[in-house]
Amino acid sequence: MKKHIYIYSPSSAVRDKAAFKRGVKRLQALGHEVELDEAVLATHQRFAGDDATRLAAIARAAASGADVALISRGGYGLTRILDQIPYKAVAKAIDRGTEFVGLSDFTAFQSALLAKTGAVTWAGPAIGEDFGAEAGADDIMEACFDDLLGGQGEGTGWRMPARDSADLPAFRSIHDAVLWGGNLCVLTSLLATPWFPAIDKGVLFLEDVNEHPYRVERMLDQLRHAGVLGRQKAIVLGQFTGIRKVPHDRGFGMQAVVTRLRGLIKPPVLTGLPFGHVPTKVLLPVGAKVEVAADGRNVFMVWGHRHPHPH
Amino acid sequence: MKKHIYIYSPSSAVRDKAAFKRGVKRLQALGHEVELDEAVLATHQRFAGDDATRLAAIARAAASGADVALISRGGYGLTRILDQIPYKAVAKAIDRGTEFVGLSDFTAFQSALLAKTGAVTWAGPAIGEDFGAEAGADDIMEACFDDLLGGQGEGTGWRMPARDSADLPAFRSIHDAVLWGGNLCVLTSLLATPWFPAIDKGVLFLEDVNEHPYRVERMLDQLRHAGVLGRQKAIVLGQFTGIRKVPHDRGFGMQAVVTRLRGLIKPPVLTGLPFGHVPTKVLLPVGAKVEVAADGRNVFMVWGHRHPHPH
Incomplete structure (x- = not known):
């Protein structure tokens, strides 16, 4: 089933652009519509854009209406902006059916959102390291991601x-x-x-x-x-x-x-x-x-x- | 002035014994009586003895009546035993005039003691890396240590x-x-x-x-x-x-x-x-x-x- 996947960067800057591109192509090859956030490749110091840029990216992911909002990568950056994340907007997006997926630094986002709203997010892959892995995306990871997209896999x-x-x-x-x-x-x-x-x-x-x-x-x-x-x-x-x-x-x-x-x-x-x-x-x-x-x-x-x- | 310095190991095992010996000799050369805890060179995994051994070493340091209880080194080990340290005995020893000195992992001991008893300890040197430094002990560090021993240096x-x-x-x-x-x-x-x-x-x-x-x-x-x-x-x-x-x-x-x-x-x-x-x-x-x-x-x-x- 074709799904709308929104990719954004709330944490570290994407440095391995080859892996990032492989990940996007892999999701497209699986039949999905991949939408890239305008700041997905932004850089500021070690971050994917300054704090305001990454906060705006999170807000855009929440407003995207996508089936899945997927992080480009983890790294570091979310703990800096926990006091400014639009938690209610994210929780509303999740209510409307957008699943937020990520790991590592994303744990800060997921935990804070849970603490503030009770909304459910998914600990799971990132685009670069997982879908864009040089050895190819892992079968089990992809099957689990597919289960999420299909509303199966309980x-x-x-x-x-x-x-x-x-x-x-x-x-x-x-x-x-x-x-x-x-x-x-x-x-x-x-x-x-x-x-x-x-x-x-x-x-x-x-x-x-x-x-x-x-x-x-x-x-x-x-x-x-x-x-x-x-x-x-x-x-x-x-x-x-x-x-x-x-x-x-x-x-x-x-x-x-x-x-x-x-x-x-x-x-x-x-x-x-x-x-x-x-x-x-x-x-x-x-x-x-x-x-x-x-x-x-x-x-x-x-x-x-x-x-x-x-x- | 000749002082009684008790050396014990509440954290990691002493691996650089040459530095340890140099440190002891340096304090002796300065005219001090150096007393080594019986477990100062004990080892268990990466620790200076198991938890019970290091807890007993802290208790012996508190009971030593020394002018200064000095750690052999930092590393890791004190956060494991914070619920078992004899804080009151340490605070009483400090009241009687024993100064506890150390740094790094020792911060856990100092902070917990402060939280539990309000007793004052000293952030300062360790025997191996400071008094036993291969290049010789630092002049300023030694002068500050001397001030502590002499009750000067406010x-x-x-x-x-x-x-x-x-x-x-x-x-x-x-x-x-x-x-x-x-x-x-x-x-x-x-x-x-x-x-x-x-x-x-x-x-x-x-x-x-x-x-x-x-x-x-x-x-x-x-x-x-x-x-x-x-x-x-x-x-x-x-x-x-x-x-x-x-x-x-x-x-x-x-x-x-x-x-x-x-x-x-x-x-x-x-x-x-x-x-x-x-x-x-x-x-x-x-x-x-x-x-x-x-x-x-x-x-x-x-x-x-x-x-x-x-x-």
Whole structure:
């Protein structure tokens, strides 16, 4: 089905224009109408235009009437403008059927929008790194994106790494929990601000890239000490990539971080979610109610409603 | 004057033992009695012993009766154990005259102690990187350390970089403000937890190392959005070192971060404080009342009381 996809740049400037063009062509080849925001390739310092330019781009994406508003890339820029984003206009656009999709720095936008309006957005691909990947767009990512476009695909499933499933005997299933989260570093950077979602009894998913396990642990500890982790029904860890181990670690790595965390909080800590800075990523409805069930190493996550807020 | 200096390891494992030994010898050469904690060279993963070992080391430092309890090094480890540190015992040791000195990861200890007890500690050197520096210990650092040992040295002064002084016409002087802060990344990692000091109308000093300016800005924005920066009488930026610029920055650097921050908050943002991950560092009383005055590019900071909490 042909859909209208609006591409804009709320964060860092697009530097890899070849990947960007490949991504646009890929979406066109899939039969879609791709509309580029007028500032999608703007640059100011490391940003895709100055703050006013990127705020205007967000407003144009909300006014586009597109089926999907897709970010060109993540990077950095949204935390600078969280006090000026037109949240109500974005929430209205979502009510009218525009799905906002992105990841990484976009976690700031998604979390703030959730905190301010309850509107649901999608943790998912970006145009350049995903649809424009040099090796070609990932099949699973594209299938999930297609499900979103078609109004299908009401859930996802994955297999936890063998080493992570043994100590989860008590976990069976979770109902009626709000799914939220995204990039750990970006989400943590919202703590104590008006844009951190106040969600209890939710399912918090987290991923990160290029963060040493000691920094991942420090961020998880901050969320834990702030009471956030203990209040959730489950913590779901996605992909933590780009980790450079050093000799100083002496066995301290993500496995040690996960094992320790499980001993410190009551909610189950599931792992292996296929989401993060990796080609194979599912799309996840941030702010939607989900059910989660585990059968040994197999985890299933189901969402019933695309728009839990009033129409 | 011969003083009793107790050296312990609350954070990362000491890996550069040559620097550690040089540091000990330097303090001995200055005439001091150096006592090494039994676990000062312990190792567990990347830590100086497991959590229980480092907690016991802190308790021994508090019970040592030393004139100064000095960390071997920073790194990572204190945020893991903030819920178990014997704060009252440390505060009592400080009341009895033991000065706790350190930096970097130690900011977590200093901030939590300030939040829990109001006790004053010193942002200052570590044994390995400072007293054991291969090029020899820095003269100014040693003079400041000597002032602390002698009960002298009730202030410090520095010259702001020329580019940073022009836009500070309104700033004259600040009185009766609590000095607090330290490492920006470590301090920010305490936001929303019980260990973040609730200090209004203070003087907040910040430094960091190996953090790109975009990450520095994101952390400053978090503090700003949390209301912390606007509540202070002044923000004092120390040394931000180890920054690797990349072509993607296109003019975005620390100067842009400082200029933008000055446009967003009311308190003056002073720069150039000789403190951070640099050899030439002053010692600063975290939790003490200070006065700050500026005369053009020259800044003076004076602290009147070493122990503002009751004896």
